[in-house]
Amino acid sequence: MSGKPGRAIIAFHLKAGCVMSEQEKKRQEALVRQRYYRERQRAEGFxxxxxxxxxxxxxxxxxxxxxxxxxxxxxxxxxxxxAVGWVAEKLRTPQ
Structure with a gap:
């Protein structure tokens, strides 16, 4: 597999004979990035x-x-x- 996560999915689709538009490619890459982000967050205890x-x-x-x-x-x-509003406002405005 190549270095970028989305590239593996795109390569698989091309080998399988699927033709993906640029928009589909971008969507697939975004889905892969989101999956890896969620995995990293879970590994950190979130x-x-x-x-x-x-x-x-x-x-x-x-x-x-x-x-x-x-x-x-x-x-x-x-x-x-x-509390969400209070915290959001405190983070937004300098003390």
């Missing part, structure tokens, strides 16, 4: 999960961070969304 963010609670958390209020999300409608 896991991937999805959460739903409540927009209004996130905005309230951002506003609280701008006003210098402490991280106290438990008083909001959705504490996780509020």
């Amino acid at each position: 896991k991937q999960s999805t959460i739903w963010i409540h927009g209004e609670a996130e905005t309230q958390g951002r506003l609280a961070a701008r006003e210098g209020k402490p991280l106290l999300p438990m008083q909001s409608h959705d504490p996780v969304s509020w």
Whole structure:
């Protein structure tokens, strides 16, 4: 196999008689890069999960961070969304 991960998939398709457009080649290469990225992250101890963010609670958390209020999300409608907004705002603005 060659040095770049996506090249192996493309080479396989060409040997099998498949013709890939440039867009298909780019998509395959992106899929391979994403797979390797996920594997590296898992090896580092990360896991991937999805959460739903409540927009209004996130905005309230951002506003609280701008006003210098402490991280106290438990008083909001959705504490996780509020905390996400608070942390995102703190990371965005210099202290």
